[in-house]
Amino acid sequence: MWFRKSKPWHLDTDVVVVGTGAAGATAALAAHAGKARVVVLDKSEKFGGTTAVSGGVVWVPNNRHMAEVGIEDSFDAALAYVTRLADGRSDPAMIRRYLAAAPEMIEFVEGATPVAFKALARYPDYHPEFEGGRPGGRSLDPGLFDTNQLGAWKDKLRRSPVFGMTAMSVSEATDWGVFSKPSALPFGVLAKRFKQGLVCYGGALAGGLLKALLDRGLEPKLGTAVHELIVEDDRVAGVRAEHDGKELLIRARRGVVLASGGFEWNAELVGRFLGGPLTHPNSPPGNDGDGLRMAMALGADLGNMSEAWWCPSLVIPGEDYDGRQLHRGDFATRSLPHTIIVNRAGQRFVNEAHNYNDMMKAFFAFDPVSYQRPNLPAWIVLDAQYLARYALLTYVPGMPVPEWLVKADTLDELAAAIGVDARGLAATVARFNRFAVEGADPDFHRGESLYDHFYGDPEHGQNPNLGTIEQGPFYAIQVHPGAIGTKGGPRIDGDARVLRVGGEAIPGLYAAGNVAAGVTGAGYPGAGATIGAAMTFGYLAGRHAAAQPGAK
Amino acid sequence: MPEVEYATTMPLGRPQIWEFVKDMNNWAPFVTGYQGHEIIDDTDSIWTLKGDVGILSRTVKLRAHITEWIDQERVTFTLTGLNEKVDGGGVLVMTDDAPATGDDGADADAAPAPTRRRRWFGRRFLDWLFRRMFRRMHGEAPKRLTGPIGAVRSRLSFTLRMDAGGPTGPLVNAMLAPALEPAAEELANKIAAHLERVHLGGDAGAADDAAAA
Numbered sequence: 119m120w121f122r123k124s125k126p127w128h129l130d131t132d133v134v135v136v137g138t139g140a141a142g143a144t145a146a147l148a149a150h151a152g153k154a155r156v157v158v159l160d161k162s163e164k165f166g167g168t169t170a171v172s173g174g175v176v177w178v179p180n181n182r183h184m185a186e187v188g189i190e191d192s193f194d195a196a197l198a199y200v201t202r203l204a205d206g207r208s209d210p211a212m213i214r215r216y217l218a219a220a221p222e223m224i225e226f227v228e229g230a231t232p233v234a235f236k237a238l239a240r241y242p243d244y245h246p247e248f249e250g251g252r253p254g255g256r257s258l259d260p261g262l263f264d265t266n267q268l269g270a271w272k273d274k275l276r277r278s279p280v281f282g283m284t285a286m287s288v289s290e291a292t293d294w295g296v297f298s299k300p301s302a303l304p305f306g307v308l309a310k311r312f313k314q315g316l317v318c319y320g321g322a323l324a325g326g327l328l329k330a331l332l333d334r335g336l337e338p339k340l341g342t343a344v345h346e347l348i349v350e351d352d353r354v355a356g357v358r359a360e361h362d363g364k365e366l367l368i369r370a371r372r373g374v375v376l377a378s379g380g381f382e383w384n385a386e387l388v389g390r391f392l393g394g395p396l397t398h399p400n401s402p403p404g405n406d407g408d409g410l411r412m413a414m415a416l417g418a419d420l421g422n423m424s425e426a427w428w429c430p431s432l433v434i435p436g437e438d439y440d441g442r443q444l445h446r447g448d449f450a451t452r453s454l455p456h457t458i459i460v461n462r463a464g465q466r467f468v469n470e471a472h473n474y475n476d477m478m479k480a481f482f483a484f485d486p487v488s489y490q491r492p493n494l495p496a497w498i499v500l501d502a503q504y505l506a507r508y509a510l511l512t513y514v515p516g517m518p519v520p521e522w523l524v525k526a527d528t529l530d531e532l533a534a535a536i537g538v539d540a541r542g543l544a545a546t547v548a549r550f551n552r553f554a555v556e557g558a559d560p561d562f563h564r565g566e567s568l569y570d571h572f573y574g575d576p577e578h579g580q581n582p583n584l585g586t587i588e589q590g591p592f593y594a595i596q597v598h599p600g601a602i603g604t605k606g607g608p609r610i611d612g613d614a615r616v617l618r619v620g621g622e623a624i625p626g627l628y629a630a631g632n633v634a635a636g637v638t639g640a641g642y643p644g645a646g647a648t649i650g651a652a653m654t655f656g657y658l659a660g661r662h663a664a665a666q667p668g669a670k
Numbered sequence: 671m672p673e674v675e676y677a678t679t680m681p682l683g684r685p686q687i688w689e690f691v692k693d694m695n696n697w698a699p700f701v702t703g704y705q706g707h708e709i710i711d712d713t714d715s716i717w718t719l720k721g722d723v724g725i726l727s728r729t730v731k732l733r734a735h736i737t738e739w740i741d742q743e744r745v746t747f748t749l750t751g752l753n754e755k756v757d758g759g760g761v762l763v764m765t766d767d768a769p770a771t772g773d774d775g776a777d778a779d780a781a782p783a784p785t786r787r788r789r790w791f792g793r794r795f796l797d798w799l800f801r802r803m804f805r806r807m808h809g810e811a812p813k814r815l816t817g818p819i820g821a822v823r824s825r826l827s828f829t830l831r832m833d834a835g836g837p838t839g840p841l842v843n844a845m846l847a848p849a850l851e852p853a854a855e856e857l858a859n860k861i862a863a864h865l866e867r868v869h870l871g872g873d874a875g876a877a878d879d880a881a882a883a
Contacts, residue, residue: 283845301837309844436720436729512728517755517836 127356127369131155133663134357134370135377136344136409139167140176141631141652142377143327144223145660147230150334152664154372158336159359161343161378161404162276166324168379168401168603168632168648170276174320175288175646176235176258176653178220187239189255193217199243199250203641207422215612216637216654223657224258232267233260233326240292242568243644244473253568257645259288263322265315267329272315274340275328276402279439280446281319285311288319297450298575298582300509301516323649342366347374347412347627354416354626355669371670373626373663376616377656380604380632381407382426391606393424394482395494398431398445398598405603409633413608416627419619421635423606427648428478431600432498434511434522445600446511448498449474452597453573455585456504458550459597461493464533464542466550468493469562471570471583475642481599496597497536499529499543502589508575510595524594532592547587557581602648605636614659626669628659671758672847673831676854680862682869683822684764688742690865691762691826700860702853705729712736716752722849730754749832756842758832760854767823828858 132154135146146158160167179196196217204213227233235258243251262285265272277283285308286294294303317325331338341361348356348367356369381387382399384406399405414420430452431445438444452459453471461467468480481493506515513520526532529547533540553559557580564570565583574582608616608629615623616634631652638647680687690696694715698707703721710716713736720729731752738746738761748759830850834842 284841303837305838305841309840312841312844434728436727438720438727514837517838518751518753521753 125367127367129157129366129368131157131368131370132372132668133157133375133660134159134368134373135375135660136160136357137167137377137379137631137633138162138165138324138328138338138340139169139377139379139631139652140323140327140649141633141656142167142375143169143324143331144227144653144656145375145377145628145630145663146336147327147330147334148226148657148660149372149375149664150336150660151226151230152661154660154664156336157368157370158331158338159342159344159357159368160338160340161408162402163274163341164276164402165271165274165328165338165340166276166320167377168405169652170320170324171278171280171282171400171402172320172602172649173281173288173645174260174318174323175238175241175649176224176260176323177256177644177646177650178224178258178654179217179252179256181221181224181235181237181256181258183235183237183258184255187237187255189237189239189252191252191255195250195252196256197250199245199248200638200641200643202248202250203245203643204637204639205641207425207639208635208637209609212610212612212637215658216651219658220650220654223654226657227327227653231326231330232263233323235260236287236289238288238292238645240572241288241645242572244475244569244642244647246568252644256643257288260319260323260326261287261289262311262316262318263325263329265317265321265325268325268332271328271332275317275321275325277317278320279437279444282317282321283312284308285316285318287322297454297573298508298577300514344378344408344412347416349416350669352625353669354624370626371668372666373628373659375614375656375659375663376409376413376608376627376629376633377631377652377659378409378633379405380426380607381405381410382601382604388604391423392426392604394426394428394479394599395491396426396428396599396601396604398433398600399603400429400431400445400447400600401603403440403442405632409629410607413616413627413629413633416616416624417618418608418624418627419617419621421606421609422639423635425606425636425640426601426604427475427632427642429474429600429602430478430481431598432511432595433598434520445598447474447600447602448597450573451500451508451510452498453570453583454504454508454575455554455578455581455583456507456587457498457500457585458546458587459496459498460538460543460546461496462538463492464539464544464546466546466562467496469559469564469570470498471564471573472567473569473642478599478601481597494599497538497594498597499532499547499587499592499594501587501592503585503587505593519593522595525591527590527592529592532594536594536596551586551588554581554584554586557584559584603632605632605638605648607632607634609635610655612658613662614655615662626666628663630655630659671831671833672843672850673829674851674854675827675829676851676858677825677827678858678862679767679823679825680866681823682865684742684766684824686869687764687824687826687861687865691745691764691861692741697857697861697864700857700864702856703727721853728754730756732756754834755836755839756832756834756846758830760828760830763825763827763829765825765827767825826858826862828854830854
């Protein structure tokens with residue numbers, strides 16, 4: 119906490135938004151729509167935060183686009199579904215608030231930006247078989263965005279290291295079989311789009327939001343780090359920021375919205391709070407918990423601190439992004455036929471094709487006797503059949519086998535190379551191969567859920583997720599504990615106001631997105647649940663802040 | 671196939687340029703994204719480069735094979751990706767450029783004219799270099815230098831082409847294209863800047879060497 123004393127303000131506005139991901143951008147647009155003057159800050163030199171490197175999908179139950187693809191939904195169905203997944207880690211009133219406000223938020227964003235969402239009819243919820251789950255439609259695709267619309271800001275839009283070069287919408291990726299038929303992708307079309315400046319996924323969403331901000335004269339102040347919240351008369355009155363090494367005191371008469379992302383890149387905070395050893399975050403390295411620290415300094419109550427949007431991660435040594443080793447989230451390799459994940463005993467321990475958030479938790483299993491986590495480290499094991507058909511990170515069939523894959527002619531040799539028990543691996547593969555032939559996995563139920571099928575190969579035998587591992591050479595790559603972001607932070611109320619211990623709102627302080635306590639608790643309801651909640655509470659924050667009378 | 675050419679001129683003769691360029695150990699660190707290289711034999715070497723491909727940095731290993739080696743004129747080479755499906759090649763060409771035309775013997779577009787003191791050291795260094803080269807080639811000292819430094823100009827051009835193969839080739843080529851031109855430009859300019867610094871002044875070490883000679 120910082121008291122301004124007699125220093126003059128450098129800038130005077132109504133609402134300061136810290137962060138330019140979907141939460142911050144939506145908050146800024148909502149505040150502007152509420153006739154507030156808005157200043158948007160981001161410590162990065164790029165716009166878009168975690169959103170820009172994500173899939174850009176927005177999970178909104180009961181959205182109006184679902185009817186366009188013939189899928190019905192209801193508030194009650196979504197409530198039952200999210201409540202179960204939250205696993206008691208979220209306030210039921212907040213879940214209700216999210217589900218009620220999210221469709222309204224989507225209509226606001228579509229009205230305020232060039233983004234036109236499309237319901238992904240075949241992208242299932244992450245537990246579609248649970249009560250209230252849906253086989254598709256709740257996840258909204260932002261489509262493509264032409265970065266030339268941004269003019270001089272074109273190069274300031276953050277690009278995803280994974281999706282940033284292949285401009286295909288999520289709908290197209292699904293239709294083209296991006297996972298199961300990578301060799302058939304229209305790379306010529308993608309090259310043309312790359313040259314044209316088209317972007318997809320999170321780049322498209324962030325690009326559309328940036329365009330809307332620029333159209334309103336809200337040029338984000340990039341390279342501006344916020345260090346502290348300024349308190350006057352027991353309310354947050356502004357921020358102390360830094361730009362080009364110079365201190366910048368910015369007055370926020372109606373409120374400050376923290377939308378600065380999670381703390382997944384801060385090893386100290388990760389070690390202190392998270393339930394598992396997160397070592398390989400997938401987000402931009404700037405997500406180091408600065409917003410969390412600022413809220414804690416004002417006595418904010420905290421929630422959901424042990425949770426993250428978990429995601430198994432793979433590494434290609436030497437790939438850098440923002441000056442750090444890139445950790446690529448793995449969504450498909452482990453789901454396609456001819457792969458398994460094993461621990462150092464050579465044993466499977468999870469449905470490999472299950473959703474990335476929930477399956478990651480099996481990696482953290484703890485043996486109280488040995489005081490070890492038996493499922494770390496873990497490895498994806500695959501065979502030549504896999505490489506003949508499917509992609510693996512940057513590899514596409516027809517390319518040289520990457521040197522970052524461990525390769526061996528036999529399973530025994532592979533086990534020795536990766537430090538896995540050879541007898542255990544042999545027994546596991548033999549058992550799995552029987553399952554693959556039979557098309558069913560009674561051990562871990564791989565391939566039983568509609569979700570599993572989405573990332574599988576629909577043209578592969580009886581089960582789109584099961585295939586034998588029997589043709590050498592055999593390969594392995596280590597799977598690391600990763601996360602798209604953390605989702606613990608200051609607790610907020612239904613207007614995204616940050617709460618003190620005891621439940622009282624801190625006047626003038628709001629939080630939305632991964633900096634705040636996640637409304638979905640432990641669960642990950644569907645693709646875009648991160649951004650859906652982030653934008654919804656960003657929208658509520660901006661709207662509420664703009665409606666305040668403002669400090670004099 | 672993305673291909674670029676970049677050329678620069680410098681107020682030096684081809685012998686001075688060649689002496690530097692002919693040994694790749696000299697200019698290897700000037701290659702964009704250079705991480706290291708391993709010389710296999712007279713014609714082959716393996717290069718490790720870290721380059722921006724679109725958005726992120728990737729490490730690429732390339733085998734360079736020299737296909738043409740003409741003293742003081744050109745080096746032509748092919749490139750073969752060892753860990754990526756990419757092939758290419760290039761050529762470094764040295765030619766005589768138009769002689770200096772200014773009253774003081776300097777081209778108006780050339781780098782700032784060396785100071786008198788610098789020119790003196792540079793001149794001495796080049797005299798030494800020339801004598802040393804001459805001795806190496808002919809076993810005896812030269813009778814005299816062929817002409818004043820600054821009266822000759824040479825053109826160094828660098829052509830580079832890369833072609834990604836495989837199904838993703840069209841996309842990778844689209845990403846490579848914007849990166850090639852800066853890479854060619856950087857290499858040619860760094861070589862030129864280094865040679866001018868060493869031969870025409872500003873490099874204390876070279877000046878000391880020249881004085882010692």
